[in-house]
Amino acid sequence: MIATIRKRSQITLPSEIVTKLGLSEGDRLDVIEKDGAIMLLPMAVYPTKTINDLKQEVNDIKAKIAAGEHPVFDNVDALFDSLEK
DSSP states (O other): OOOOOOGGGOOOOOHHHHHHHTOOTTOEEEEEEETTEEEEEEEOOOOHHHHHHHHHHHHHHHHHHHTTOSOOOSSHHHHHHHHHO
16 A cells, blocks of 8 residues: 655554554554565553553562462363353
């Protein structure tokens, strides 16, 4: 598919791609240049508080694992087996 660069370096994405990827107005794309190619990657933007809360939760779980207070699973299947019980 072909897109044309317009004023102020703007392009319009083909509607087939927008629909296929479930994109909508206001979504953000990461623009990357690699080996002369331009890549557009959909990205999610989360509030700083959400990211900080997740980091704290991960740190809490790591501390519990280190203290032997949290189970550790060898693989995802073992985790799901434990959750089903």
